Amino acid sequence: MSTNACSAWNPERCTGTTDCPPRCPRFIDGHGDPVLVVPYSASRFSDLVSMYVDYPDRHRSMGLPPATRDRIEGCLEELIERGANVIAASEGRIVGHAAYAPRSSREPQFVVFVDPSYHDRGIGSELCRHVVARAADAGHEALVLDVDAANERAVHVYRRMGFETVDRNGNELRMRLSFDEPIVETVRLPPAERPVRP
Numbered sequence: 001m002s003t004n005a006c007s008a009w010n011p012e013r014c015t016g017t018t019d020c021p022p023r024c025p026r027f028i029d030g031h032g033d034p035v036l037v038v039p040y041s042a043s044r045f046s047d048l049v050s051m052y053v054d055y056p057d058r059h060r061s062m063g064l065p066p067a068t069r070d071r072i073e074g075c076l077e078e079l080i081e082r083g084a085n086v087i088a089a090s091e092g093r094i095v096g097h098a099a100y101a102p103r104s105s106r107e108p109q110f111v112v113f114v115d116p117s118y119h120d121r122g123i124g125s126e127l128c129r130h131v132v133a134r135a136a137d138a139g140h141e142a143l144v145l146d147v148d149a150a151n152e153r154a155v156h157v158y159r160r161m162g163f164e165t166v167d168r169n170g171n172e173l174r175m176r177l178s179f180d181e182p183i184v185e186t187v188r189l190p191p192a193e194r195p196v197r198p
Contacts, residue, residue: 015176022133023187029121033090035185037130040085040097047071047094048087050141051115059116062172083108084138086130088123100143107176108135110143112192119153128161132177136184144176 027035040048052065052072054133067073079085083101098112110131114124123164135143145163147154149171158175162183167174 016186022079022137027088027123028121029090029118029126031121033121035088035090035095035123035126037086037088037096037119037126040080040087040099042080044087044094045076045080048076048097051078051094051097052113054115055113061151061154062146064111065113079111084131084134086127086134088114088127090118092122096123096127098131100131100140103138106140107142107144110135110145110177124154125161126159128157130148132179132184133187136179140179142176142178144174147173147175149173160173 023037024186025037027037029035049069049072049108053069055065057067060067064075066075079099079101082103083099085097085099088096088098094115095118096112096114098110100108100110102108110128112124112127112131132143143163144166145158147158149168151156155173155175158177161177162181163175163177165173166176
C-alpha cells in the first residue's frame, strides 16, 4: 500500500499525488457532511438495492429507478456487468449511485441517482464529476443521457456540467457531453486547484 495517499479528511488543501484516482473520493456536501465517492464493489449490492427500494415514486422519472425489488436487482445486475459504477456514501450509508454503460461504447449512456433525502447537497453534481473523470480516463469520447425535460433540477445540473441537448423526442431530451470540453480537465484537478463550481 502506498504511503503517498492523502490522510486528511477535508480535501480543500489537497494538491493531489500520483496515487490519486481520476478525482478525489473525498467530498464535503452542501450541509458540511463528509461524503465518500468510490467505485462500486459487489459487497455493497444489498445496500445499493436498499437505496432504490426506498426511492419515493414522485422522484422516479422515465420508469427509473424501477419500482419493484426484482426489477431493481435485475437492472442493477445488468448495469454493474456492462458498465462502470460509483457510489456515494455518507456515514457508511449509500446515498447516491452513478454509472455509464456499456464500457465498450465510445459514447456510453450516463445515469445518476441520489437518495431524495440527500438532494440539494451537491452529491449528484459530485457523482457526475466522478463519472466524467473516470470515463475520460478510460478513453471514452463523450457521455450521453436521456432526461425528461420536465425534470428541471436534473436538466439544470447536466447543463451546468456542460451537457448540451442534441435531440428531443416529445418531452425526452438526449444530452451529450463531449470530452473535448474544459470540464473534463477541471474535474480531474486536485481539490485545492479546482474552481468553486467546476
